[in-house]
Amino acid sequence: MTSVLFDFSDPRSVALWNPINDRVMGGVSHSQLRNDPAGHALFCGHVSFENNGGFASVRCQPGDFGKKEVIAYLLEVCGDGKRYKLNLRTDEGFDGVVYQVGFIPPTGQWATCRLASADFLPSWRGRPVPDAAPLDTSCVRQIGLMIADRQAGPFGLAVRSIATESA
Known part of the structure; x- marks a missing residue:
């Protein structure tokens, strides 16, 4: 069964997302999640x-x-053509353990990237948390x-939706 968490065809859906970039540690990277008039969001x-520095992110x-x-x-x-990560947090805090998995979507074409729950690994500030x-x-x-x-330089990941798949 599939359940949609975010449908970015609704321009209001991006209002729930905020940038958290390497500026928190002195870097100068920047990012945003914005609505694209074509009916999706753009993480850019x-x-x-x-x-x-060396990272840029957005978080709901x-x-x-x-x-x-x-x-x-x-x-x-x-x-x-770049590699991205989906981050999941199990608390409401700003800092702490985050569960991550990387993915490289096809360049220039829409596709569904399926990220298995079992593949998410815990980390803290970019370091593994094995325990x-x-x-x-x-x-x-x-x-x-x-x-x-x-991955220095400009980036842009178009996103139509984020959903879950349950057993």
Whole structure:
């Protein structure tokens, strides 16, 4: 069963998302999630290594995004050749453990990227947290998109929707 968490054909859906970039540690990267008149959202900006930077992200406002028995997260996206991450947080805090999985969507064409729940790995400030519990999808409170991994320069990921797939 599929359940849509975010349908970005509604221009108001991007209002729930805020940038969190390397500026929190002195960097100069920038990003935003904005509505595209073509009927989707665009996660875009510029990643810079200046001042020890190197990442850009957006995160939705905390809410109840938890679903039991989620086997995968489905992103309908159109890529630019870069690698992105889907971030999930199981609390409402700004900092702490985040569960991440990377994906590279096809360049210039729409596709659904299926990210298995079991593939999300816990990290804190970019470092693995091996003793953290596995992702409990029923506790998800925040969802985010990120670009990092030494990918400097402009980027743009078009997003139509984010959904869950349950058993």
